Amino acid sequence: MTEGTVKATFDIYRYDPGHDRAPRYQRYTLDLAPHTPVLTALLKIRAEIDPSLALRYSCRSAICGSCAMQVNSKSRLACETQIGPELARDGRIVIEPMRNQSVLRDLVVEQEPFWRNYDKVQPHLILDPRHPMPEGSENPMTPEEVERFRETPRCIACAACFSACPAVEADPAFPGPMALAKLYRFVVDPRDQGHQDRLARIQTEGLWLCLRCHLCTEACPKDVRPSERIRDLKEMAVAVQGGTEHGSKHAIGFKDNIRDRGLLNEMKLVRQTSGVVGVLEQLPQGMRIVRKRPELIRKPHRIEGMDEVEKIYEALDRPEEKP
Amino acid sequence: MLKHDVVVVGAGLAGQRAALAAIEAGRDVAIVSKLHPLRSHSGAAQGGINAAVGKEDSVDTHVYDTVKGSDYLGDQDAIELFCREAGPTVVEMEHFGTIFSRAPDGSLARRPFGGAGFPRTIYAADRTGLALLQALWEHLGTARFTLYEEWALTSLIVRDGRVQGIVALDRRKGDFAQIGAKAVILATGPFGRVYGRTTNAHSCTGDGVSAAYAAGAALKDMEFVQFHPTALMETAILITEGARGEGGILKNANEERFMSRYAPHVLELASRDVVSRAILTEVLEGRGFPDGSVHLELMHLGKEKVESRLQEICDFARSFAGIDPVTQPIPVYPAQHYMMGGVGTDSHGATNLRGLYAAGEAACVSIHGANRLGGNSLLETLVFGRFAGEAAAAYAESAAAPEVHDADLDASTAPWRAWSSRSDGEDPSTLRTEMQATMDRYVGIYRNEADLLEGLRRIRALKERAKNLRVVDQSRVYNVNLTDALETAHMIALAEVIVVGAYARTESRGAHSRTDYPKRDDARWMKHTVAVRAAEGPQLSYSPVAYTRWEPKERVY
Numbered sequence: 086m087t088e089g090t091v092k093a094t095f096d097i098y099r100y101d102p103g104h105d106r107a108p109r110y111q112r113y114t115l116d117l118a119p120h121t122p123v124l125t126a127l128l129k130i131r132a133e134i135d136p137s138l139a140l141r142y143s144c145r146s147a148i149c150g151s152c153a154m155q156v157n158s159k160s161r162l163a164c165e166t167q168i169g170p171e172l173a174r175d176g177r178i179v180i181e182p183m184r185n186q187s188v189l190r191d192l193v194v195e196q197e198p199f200w201r202n203y204d205k206v207q208p209h210l211i212l213d214p215r216h217p218m219p220e221g222s223e224n225p226m227t228p229e230e231v232e233r234f235r236e237t238p239r240c241i242a243c244a245a246c247f248s249a250c251p252a253v254e255a256d257p258a259f260p261g262p263m264a265l266a267k268l269y270r271f272v273v274d275p276r277d278q279g280h281q282d283r284l285a286r287i288q289t290e291g292l293w294l295c296l297r298c299h300l301c302t303e304a305c306p307k308d309v310r311p312s313e314r315i316r317d318l319k320e321m322a323v324a325v326q327g328g329t330e331h332g333s334k335h336a337i338g339f340k341d342n343i344r345d346r347g348l349l350n351e352m353k354l355v356r357q358t359s360g361v362v363g364v365l366e367q368l369p370q371g372m373r374i375v376r377k378r379p380e381l382i383r384k385p386h387r388i389e390g391m392d393e394v395e396k397i398y399e400a401l402d403r404p405e406e407k408p
Numbered sequence: 409m410l411k412h413d414v415v416v417v418g419a420g421l422a423g424q425r426a427a428l429a430a431i432e433a434g435r436d437v438a439i440v441s442k443l444h445p446l447r448s449h450s451g452a453a454q455g456g457i458n459a460a461v462g463k464e465d466s467v468d469t470h471v472y473d474t475v476k477g478s479d480y481l482g483d484q485d486a487i488e489l490f491c492r493e494a495g496p497t498v499v500e501m502e503h504f505g506t507i508f509s510r511a512p513d514g515s516l517a518r519r520p521f522g523g524a525g526f527p528r529t530i531y532a533a534d535r536t537g538l539a540l541l542q543a544l545w546e547h548l549g550t551a552r553f554t555l556y557e558e559w560a561l562t563s564l565i566v567r568d569g570r571v572q573g574i575v576a577l578d579r580r581k582g583d584f585a586q587i588g589a590k591a592v593i594l595a596t597g598p599f600g601r602v603y604g605r606t607t608n609a610h611s612c613t614g615d616g617v618s619a620a621y622a623a624g625a626a627l628k629d630m631e632f633v634q635f636h637p638t639a640l641m642e643t644a645i646l647i648t649e650g651a652r653g654e655g656g657i658l659k660n661a662n663e664e665r666f667m668s669r670y671a672p673h674v675l676e677l678a679s680r681d682v683v684s685r686a687i688l689t690e691v692l693e694g695r696g697f698p699d700g701s702v703h704l705e706l707m708h709l710g711k712e713k714v715e716s717r718l719q720e721i722c723d724f725a726r727s728f729a730g731i732d733p734v735t736q737p738i739p740v741y742p743a744q745h746y747m748m749g750g751v752g753t754d755s756h757g758a759t760n761l762r763g764l765y766a767a768g769e770a771a772c773v774s775i776h777g778a779n780r781l782g783g784n785s786l787l788e789t790l791v792f793g794r795f796a797g798e799a800a801a802a803y804a805e806s807a808a809a810p811e812v813h814d815a816d817l818d819a820s821t822a823p824w825r826a827w828s829s830r831s832d833g834e835d836p837s838t839l840r841t842e843m844q845a846t847m848d849r850y851v852g853i854y855r856n857e858a859d860l861l862e863g864l865r866r867i868r869a870l871k872e873r874a875k876n877l878r879v880v881d882q883s884r885v886y887n888v889n890l891t892d893a894l895e896t897a898h899m900i901a902l903a904e905v906i907v908v909g910a911y912a913r914t915e916s917r918g919a920h921s922r923t924d925y926p927k928r929d930d931a932r933w934m935k936h937t938v939a940v941r942a943a944e945g946p947q948l949s950y951s952p953v954a955y956t957r958w959e960p961k962e963r964v965y
Binding site: 104122132137144145146224226242270 | 443444446447448449451452496498499502503504505507508509510511512513514515516532533535539542546547549550580609610643645646719720723724727728730835836837838841879880881882883884885886887888889
């Protein structure tokens with residue numbers, strides 16, 4: 086390697102709940118090649134400066150999922166994040182434990198809630214004894230059927246998505262992106278006999294709590310794209326069951342609303358989502374909004390250019406070619 | 409006191425499959441793992457799993473290829489059993505939910521692999537280990553067992569000539585604890601980290617093999633160390649043999665497809681020992697690239713094939729080497745990859761110690777002999793994991809309850825606890841780095857007497873220094889400094905066994921290449937090395953190779 090080195094400053098979150106009153110940041114400065122992975126730098130700090138730094142790591146090749154942590158506020162795998170671009174952008178490298186998980190020590194977090202959510206989606210084939218598997222041979226599955234899993238088989242359960250997810254932070258009832266991507270993997274599995282039940286159950290067990298912010302997809306080191314699979318689950322759930330929950334009714338109401346007039350009728354949408362009782366419950370809040378922002382209450386009307394909107398819906402209604 | 413019928417140490421494929429078998433046999437089972445099971449190194453296996461299920465293929469051909477690949481050191485009875493189980497094992501994993509790659513007709517897709525007469529390697533893109541690990545863990549989730557997550561094995565409890573439990577460190581709490589067991593199954597995987605340049609994960613430190621050795625178990629064929637031909641030049645990250653199976657070729661700096669000189673019939677798909685030696689020879693004779701590598705070319709396969717069948721290695725090459733395999737050659741060089749040796753077992757996982765079983769890479773059955781074929785190790789974990797689980801469960805059914813005394817814990821863990829109270833002593837990282845440098849330099853692909861003697865001298869000096877290890881981190885919770893020290897001590901013990909075995913074996917066979925004894929010597933060395941611990945170091949003896957139908961021949965690829 087003829088490449089030169091750069092001075093890399095690391096500010097690393099340190100916290101030992103048994104000893105420390107509060108977390109602190111400890112600074113380490115090393116000379117490193119710019120393409121050095123963050124994990125290599127952390128192991129160098131452990132080996133040469135401070136053996137007390139605690140972290141999880143194993144494969145160092147982005148396949149075991151052990152070393153997810155926050156690097157300059159992004160949930161990443163330390164092993165595949167190079168220091169050069171981080172230093173170029175932020176001037177230093179701040180290393181913190183993942184979010185949405187309590188800290189056991191330094192960069193090591195408690196993952197029990199993450200694993201519990203994974204278990205809750207029943208991550209195994211649900212079989213129907215009336216349709217036994219072929220004896221002595223594999224179930225046939227075409228390459229096209231394998232394609233339906235999309236990128237979900239690549240998931241390494243690193244929890245970077247769980248760490249990045251604001252819905253996980255806001256509501257412990259949300260299973261998190263990894264668990265839902267895992268659920269998708271079983272829903273599309275032609276061997277699985279539990280699709281309908283799985284979709285019905287997840288409608289009431291957090292599916293609609295996803296905020297559609299796509300931060301999980303941005304964080305995922307394996308390009309599993311959890312937010313897109315959550316979208317697919319919502320579509321499949323509505324297709325199977327129609328609107329049964331606030332979330333699905335809201336989505337359907339939203340779609341019908343725009344189809345009618347090209348813009349939202351918020352009053353109507355509240356009724357579609359929550360029913361008459363829901364409207365009454367939300368009345369005080371509605372009145373406050375009207376008082377403060379009367380311009381929000383517009384007379385329902387159809388926008389100009391409805392023909393363009395109709396074209397969009399026609400395209401949406403056309404049977405989709407299979408991915 | 410914690411107690412179970414069967415305690416499985418290690419939660420990769422072998423450990424999980426063993427646990428499943430013991431649970432199905434009705435035993436109370438615990439799994440002890442220093443990592444979450446889904447983080448096990450089985451998940452890093454890329455290329456595939458062998459099963460002779462194609463119409464043109466046969467179990468006998470799989471047996472022959474494995475025997476030949478082993479350079480006639482594999483036990484043929486065990487290999488026959490192993491190959492017969494291959495088809496049903498793969499089907500079972502498919503039924504458990506594994507997402508395999510498929511052929512257009514919906515059957516399991518197969519790719520060619522090194523040393524195999526037919527395309528026999530069933531795969532899931534280039535993440536077959538991950539696909540199997542996910543499916544098995546998810547299937548196991550429907551069964552009842554106790555998981556000791558992030559517990560690191562330190563030693564075995566032996567009483568009255570019988571293994572009756574384990575001692576382990578609960579990494580989260582920082583406490584040592586004993587777990588009593590009627591039977592213990594070691595499935596702790598490899599110890600590739602005795603080398604610096606290795607494809608193995610940092611956690612592959614042979615804790616189980618070392619604990620077995622310390623307890624008096626016989627280790628077998630430890631000198632046979634597989635070097636994978638194609639690891640990334642700088643980081644030693646694995647580039648699957650599947651890359652060559654899909655048509656990837658190797659070139660030297662003169663643009664020559666040099667494998668034609670070493671394996672004129674099958675070129676890049678010769679067995680791993682042959683290809684690794686070829687690469688080393690090219691580089692030593694001055695035909696390597698300036699960085700000391702040779703090039704693995706995939707560009708001619710086309711973007712679509714490379715990105716779909718070799719998706720992970722595309723990511724690896726891009727993230728870890730800054731190379732796009734679709735348009736650029738990948739600089740590669742061999743790296744330690746697999747340990748053919750391990751705890752000696754019969755084909756049901758039983759060791760020479762009553763109550764102790766082993767399976768997977770931690771064990772040596774031996775089916776790989778002097779050189780393992782690609783695609784045979786995933787199969788080994790599942791086949792022999794199951795057999796070990798069944799045998800341990802059967803033994804536990806009639807075995808007496810384990811006798812473990814709380815009062816023994818202090819004495820048995822005193823040496824490790826002493827590391828933390830020392831004010832001066834040896835740094836585990838330093839010892840580990842020196843051990844790795846020693847093994848890389850003196851006990852590599854090509855070996856000779858002078859190097860091995862020097863290697864042994866250095867490893868023995870490290871062994872002395874390891875008696876004075878010091879752990880500076882005083883916290884109990886997740887003390888990586890302490891696990892580092894435990895692992896380093898485990899590995900130095902195993903490194904010594906490797907070197908002693910390699911020094912004694914004055915022939916070249918499979919992955920063991922002595923430049924001072926370049927020929928295979930069947931008259932003197934067609935036998936397994938057996939190493940047992942003694943005060944002064946490993947004591948070697950030899951045991952016969954089991955033959956059935958395949959006469960030793962010269963290996964030509």
